[in-house]
Amino acid sequence: MIDLYFAATPNAWKVTIMLEETGLPYNLIPVSLGKGEQYTETFRAIAPNGRIPAIVDHDAAGEPLAVFESGAILIYLAEKTGRFLPADVHGRSRTIQWVMWQMAGLGPMAGQNGHFLLYAPEKLPYAIARYGNEVRRLYGVLDHQLGLTDDCVTGQYSIADMACFPWIMTHKKQGLTLDDFGNVKRWFATLRERPALQRGLAVGRSLSSSVEALGKEAHARLYGYEIERKA
Ligand SMILES: N[C@@H](CCC(=O)N[C@@H](CS)C(=O)NCC(=O)O)C(=O)O
Helix, strand or coil: CEEEEECCCHHHHHHHHHHHHHCCCEEEEECCCCCCHHHCHHHHHHCCCCCCCEEEECCCCCCCEEEECHHHHHHHHHHHHCCCCCCCHHHHHHHHHHHHHHHHHHHHHHHHHHHHHHHCCCCCHHHHHHHHHHHHHHHHHHHHHHHHHCCCCCCCCCHHHHHHHHHHCCCHHHCCCHHHCHHHHHHHHHHCCCHHHHHHHHCCHHHCHHHHHHCHHHHHHHHCCCCCCCC
16 A cells, blocks of 8 residues: 655645556545644655655565655656556656656746745745746747647656646646647646546645645635535
């Protein structure tokens, strides 16, 4: 069984998407970022960086294996299951390149852009322009790539798509419209129909510290999902 240390944020949803896509059983362990649980000694023994997501695979060879960093988790789960990471050297390298691009570029830049647009106590035009322009540029890079590969980031659905999707979900609050990125728009619409991806994204919304910080309505707007309302 895999323990997943989780809060409802894009980096953690990459992992729930992969777990749902592969059908691996997992045990969800909520980490309250608002309460600072990511900094406890117990959690940092698993994830030294003090950030979610992290997993512990109790069925790993030899002894339980802890993995932190969402990209490393995606690669680990792909290798464990033999799915969503091509075996041939070209496909494997291309997929890992795009996972790295998401990890080093799209994710951090969109995270900073979101921070300066939504959370920063004062509006800082320089920071908003710097990160906003970079996120727009990165969306353009993805759009160009999807124009070359047609359906998916590297030509077939893989961990590269799972890494990017949750960050594209935030496009409205990044100040962007997908109308400016036709290939991303098509890819986004196609992928969001996948039942496993939808299950992955539905995991733990109510546990999010950003729900605590923003409120339910704003969180749903930020990540582009519908709130289930009781009749
Ligand atoms: N590069 C890391 C980033 C992880 C990360 O930034 N996680 C955020 C939530 S999306 C977090 O734990 N934030 C807690 C904090 O800022 O204290 C990954 O992809 O796993």
